[in-house]
Amino acid sequence: MLKNQRTNHEKTAAFWVPPVAGLILVLILFLPGNAFAIQGACYNCHTMHNSQDGSMAVGGPSPKLLLGSGCIGCHTGTNDGSNSIPYVLSTGAPTFGSNTLAGGNFYWVADSGGNDDTKGHNVYGIATQDANIDTTEGAPGNPNSCADSCHVTLATSTGACMGCHLNPAHHSNSSGYVEVAPWYRWLAKCNDGAADSTYGVKGIEDDDWNYETGTDHNEYLGVAGGHTATQSITNYNMTGFCCGCHGNFHVEQDGGSKWIRHPSDYVIPNSGEYAAAFGGGGADSYDATVPVARPAGFNWAGGSSNAVTINSDMVMCLSCHVAHGSPYPDMLRWDYDLMIVGTEGGGQGKGCFVCHTQKDG
Amino acid sequence: MKKTILGLTIMVVAAAMVAAFSSPASAAVTGVCSDCHTMHNSQGGSGMEISGTGPFSTLLRGSCAGCHAQGTENHVEGSIPQVYHTSGTNLAGGNFGYIDATVGSGASDTKGHNVICIDADITGDANLSAPPGDEFTTGIASGASSPDFTCAGEKGCHGNRATADEAASVSGAHHGDDTTIDGNSVATSYRFLLGVLGVENNGANPWRNITGGDHNKYQGADKGDTQDTSLGKTNPGDAGTISGLCGECHGDFHGTGVDGMGTASGTWIRHPTDILLPNTVPYSGYNPVTNFDATVPVAYTVPGTPARLQAVVMCLSCHGVHGTDYTDILRWDYTGISAGGGESTTGCFRCHMDKD
Numbered sequence: 266m267l268k269n270q271r272t273n274h275e276k277t278a279a280f281w282v283p284p285v286a287g288l289i290l291v292l293i294l295f296l297p298g299n300a301f302a303i304q305g306a307c308y309n310c311h312t313m314h315n316s317q318d319g320s321m322a323v324g325g326p327s328p329k330l331l332l333g334s335g336c337i338g339c340h341t342g343t344n345d346g347s348n349s350i351p352y353v354l355s356t357g358a359p360t361f362g363s364n365t366l367a368g369g370n371f372y373w374v375a376d377s378g379g380n381d382d383t384k385g386h387n388v389y390g391i392a393t394q395d396a397n398i399d400t401t402e403g404a405p406g407n408p409n410s411c412a413d414s415c416h417v418t419l420a421t422s423t424g425a426c427m428g429c430h431l432n433p434a435h436h437s438n439s440s441g442y443v444e445v446a447p448w449y450r451w452l453a454k455c456n457d458g459a460a461d462s463t464y465g466v467k468g469i470e471d472d473d474w475n476y477e478t479g480t481d482h483n484e485y486l487g488v489a490g491g492h493t494a495t496q497s498i499t500n501y502n503m504t505g506f507c508c509g510c511h512g513n514f515h516v517e518q519d520g521g522s523k524w525i526r527h528p529s530d531y532v533i534p535n536s537g538e539y540a541a542a543f544g545g546g547g548a549d550s551y552d553a554t555v556p557v558a559r560p561a562g563f564n565w566a567g568g569s570s571n572a573v574t575i576n577s578d579m580v581m582c583l584s585c586h587v588a589h590g591s592p593y594p595d596m597l598r599w600d601y602d603l604m605i606v607g608t609e610g611g612g613q614g615k616g617c618f619v620c621h622t623q624k625d626g
Numbered sequence: 627m628k629k630t631i632l633g634l635t636i637m638v639v640a641a642a643m644v645a646a647f648s649s650p651a652s653a654a655v656t657g658v659c660s661d662c663h664t665m666h667n668s669q670g671g672s673g674m675e676i677s678g679t680g681p682f683s684t685l686l687r688g689s690c691a692g693c694h695a696q697g698t699e700n701h702v703e704g705s706i707p708q709v710y711h712t713s714g715t716n717l718a719g720g721n722f723g724y725i726d727a728t729v730g731s732g733a734s735d736t737k738g739h740n741v742i743c744i745d746a747d748i749t750g751d752a753n754l755s756a757p758p759g760d761e762f763t764t765g766i767a768s769g770a771s772s773p774d775f776t777c778a779g780e781k782g783c784h785g786n787r788a789t790a791d792e793a794a795s796v797s798g799a800h801h802g803d804d805t806t807i808d809g810n811s812v813a814t815s816y817r818f819l820l821g822v823l824g825v826e827n828n829g830a831n832p833w834r835n836i837t838g839g840d841h842n843k844y845q846g847a848d849k850g851d852t853q854d855t856s857l858g859k860t861n862p863g864d865a866g867t868i869s870g871l872c873g874e875c876h877g878d879f880h881g882t883g884v885d886g887m888g889t890a891s892g893t894w895i896r897h898p899t900d901i902l903l904p905n906t907v908p909y910s911g912y913n914p915v916t917n918f919d920a921t922v923p924v925a926y927t928v929p930g931t932p933a934r935l936q937a938v939v940m941c942l943s944c945h946g947v948h949g950t951d952y953t954d955i956l957r958w959d960y961t962g963i964s965a966g967g968g969e970s971t972t973g974c975f976r977c978h979m980d981k982d
Contacts, residue, residue, distance in 0.1 A: 304966030307974060307981075313897040313944070314879040318753040326895035436965065436981050 303435045305349050308332075310339055310435075336426040336433075337390050344476055351474045353589050354378075354391060361592050362554065367475035367483050369587030369596070385590025387418070389425035394418060408512035414458070416510050423458070429506075429588070432460035442469045442484075442565040444501075449485075452506050454498045467501040469569055478553035481569045487530045487558025487579035496530055503558060504530040507582040528580065530558060535576035538623035546575040554598055555584050555619045580620065654813075655800045657705050662686055662693060683793035690777040690784075690792060695722065695744045707833045709948045710744050717833040718842050718923075720946035720955070722748060730951040738949025741782075742773050743792075749773060761877030783871070783947075784818045809866045816845065816868070823866035825929045835920040844868045846925025846938025849900045868925060869899040872941040897944075900925075903937040908979040911971075913937075921957050922976040939977070 310333075315326035325334060333339040342352035344364045354371040358378070361369065372378040374385025374392045382395040395418075398405060403417040411417075415428030427433065431454075434447035443449045448465025455461065469484035488500040496508040507529075508514075514526055533539050543550040543557075551557075551571045558581040564570070586596045593600050603612030609626040612618065618625035655662070664674035667681035674680065676688040677696060686693070695710035696703050701717055710722040712729050725740065726747035727733035740751040750773030757766055766781045767774050778785035778792040785795030795812070802813025809821045816824035823845035827834060835841035847865035873879075879896060887896045903909050903924060914924045915934050925938040946955045953960065958973035965981045975982040 305964055306961055307963045307965060308960055314759065314876075315896055316758045316879065319755060319758045328893040328895055330894060330897055 309349070335390050336430075346473065346476050364476070367471070367587075368589035369591045371590045373592050374590045379592075381594075383594040383596075384592060385596055386588070387420045388428075389420050389422055392420065394420040404510035406511035406514040409509065411455075411457075415455070431455055432465065440470050440472055441568065443467065444565070449503075452503075454506075455509065464498050464501065466498070466503050466506045468503065469565065471569065475553065482551070482553055483556070484563070484565070484569045485556065485558045485581060485583060487560060487581055489532045489560065489579055490530055492524075492528070494530075502530060502581075503583060504581045511582075527585075529582050529584075530579050532560075532577065532579050533557070533573075533575050533620060539620055540575060541622040542575060542620040543573040546573040546578075548572050552619055554615070557581065557584060585616075654802060654804060655705075661704060661706075683791070684797065686793070689743060690796075691741075691743045691745070694777075697723075697728065697745065702833070715834075718827070718835045719948040720950045722949045724949040724951045734953065736953045736955070737951060738955055739775065739783075739947070740768055740773065741775055741777055741948075743776055750775075757875035759876035759878035762874060764875050766875065778818075785812050786820050787874075819868070819871050821866055822868055822871050823929070824868065824925075835923055837918055837920045839918070841918060841920060841923065843929035843932060844923065844925035844940055844942060845929050846927055846936075846940050847900045848902045848927055848938065849898075865900075867900050867938075867940070868942060869940045872899075876941075899940050899943075901939055902927075902935070903939050903977065905935055908981075909977050911979045912976050919976055921972065943977075944974075 311330045312325065312332050313330060315321055315330075325332070327334050327338060331339060333341070337354055339350055340352055341354045341356065342348060342350065343355050343357070343359065344352050344366060351366055352370075353366065353368060354375060355364075356377070357372075359365050359370045359372055369385070371385050371388065371391045373381055374383075374387060376392050380392070382392065382397055385392065387393065387395045394400065400418050407416050409416045413423065415424035418424055419426075419428045430451045432447040432451040434451060437447065444467045446453065446460070446462040446465060449468035449470060450466070451460075452466040453460035453462070454464035467486040471478075471481055471483045475482050485503040486501055487504065488496070488502040490496060495512065496502065496505040497512070498505040498509055514529075533542050543552060543555075549571050550573045552573075557573055557578040559565075559570075560577055560579070562577075585598060587598060588596075590596060591598060595601070597616075599612070599616035601616075603610060603615075604617045605612060605626075606624045607626045613626045663685045664680070664687050665685060667674050667685075667687075674687050675682075675692065677692045678688055680687065682689055682692065691710070693706050694708060696706075696708060697710055697712070698708065699712045701708050701711055701713040701715045701721075703711075707717055709717065709719060710728065712723065714729075720738070721729060722738050722741065722744045724730040725733065725735060725738040726745060728745075728747075730737070735751040735753055738748075740748055740754075742749060750770040751768045752770055755767065755769035755771070757764060757768060760766070764781065774781050776782040776792055779795040780787055780790040782792060782795070785792070785799070787795065789795035789797075796818055797812075799812040799818045802811065804814050804826075807814055807816055807823055807826065809815045809823050812818050812820050816822040816826060825843035826832075827840065827842045829840060831840050833842075845865065845867050846869065847867045887894060887898050903912070903914075912919070912922070913934050914922075914937055915932050922943055923940075924943055925940040926932045927936040927938060944956055946957055949955060950957060952958060956973075960973070963970075963973045963975065967982060970982050971979065
């Protein structure tokens, strides 16, 4: 038999092996499930009896047999890139953008830290009620009439961390692109205090929570609206989720010929000064200090992208703000006082000027 | 006619034999008296102690430990169950020898109950001064200073704890008729734990828990999803559960109100015991009736007729009693129980299968 002549068995194998192997590979890579659910020793987070060496553990006992008292009990610490628990509150001042994560850090708003109400969400267990925004006023721009709820304040036990992260699921979490419950970072629509399984935020969860952003980072779904569009979590977008408490910031973005509020989930135009935003976009133009939202057509299965596509990607709430806290008023990602038109100082090429290029120095 | 009579006779005899041998076996001591007793603690000019210095109460040749902690290489010495030995085979309660490294990977007070009379090497617990969770203020001193935790008696587990003396607290128990375990006396209590019910394994491998049907069957109870009341308010709880007995010294692990156990509505604050092992995913993956795992035993609300729907999580599901080779007298190495690590079905994951 000549070398290039194959038996029927070989031919059959040659026919079936590649697609079968491919199928297996696809299943391994993309099969939904909890392959990336929390990993590690149980005792890192749990204590069975809240007791050790004859003494009760400090702050407990806590729900679900957790070591820490509430969410913050476990999520307080200093990120160093090796921690398996993401820390959102540090006991000492962190370096914003260096050892803080995507949502920033509550340190600057925390009663035990910076204690500045303008620099973070006042969340129960971290910071008491915002001195500038009382519960009568409630969340600024709150479009919902749900009384005595997380829409009014997060500084009470009815709000707290789970006012936003409604659907914590440490042991059934997924990673990568999350498009179903328990949703991106467990940000689900609220139904009378309970997490909705139908609606929640879609996005790509970075495996180090944006500790490192040069290689990969979070991605957020955006849904482009018109000048007067309202946003809702029923769009599955991050901005829609923010609008659950702050939606009235965006019901009247356009007063006619001019914007009257800064738009959110609005496509970065390929015109005017915006055409030069992010250096005109393209490969390696992504700026983690000014994240953009991605449209539904984004290659979600392909992971995060270091490119910005002008006329497709969107400005969103989180382009300017962080969710937890920052060293800057209004939870901004940058010092607004440094945003000086024509400046060549510390604000040059940063913050607002990443998009508003014509105003830069 | 003769055939009929013969047939009936065989059937009656067979039935009688079945009845005779299917009755619960008694664990009452059998054998020659001299194995355990000595009349004058003297023979050939020497003492008759198995260990220690006699004479001992009730003319015994040793104390509790003298007979049951001989430190030999056998887990059963003669017909006496051993709780301190060098054998690789342990009885259901484990081996005190792990505490002082008589066996195992290294000495540690965290590996067992520091019962001071077991061996001179086992002294007070370096980490504890009293039983952790000592809701009922037992007065037991378990620390390094003047420890007094004993096998039986007022400050022990076995016998009548209303009787101070160890031997007196179990008086009559070894020779009592324990065919029926009803908890009404020390003799008729499970393993002489007054008030505790259960089915003692007195079969081919007595005192042991072996995967399969050859094991003790512990009394449990379904205390429900909201356990704001202690299991051990009375001795050892109305249901005679083994967890109730544990609660006599560790009741605050399962105490009242906000310092209790919480509820099943997502807010357990301590791991529950004496609660039904749910027969829903993921817990339904463990059926101890058909696939008993000796490293994760369960109790039953009716231990005489174990049924999956009556399986109960108990203290002993996770912990040994005398000693294990693991911290906190656990039945497994807790540091090796790692979430999301693979397909393990051991330890915590035997029940919490979705966490692996």
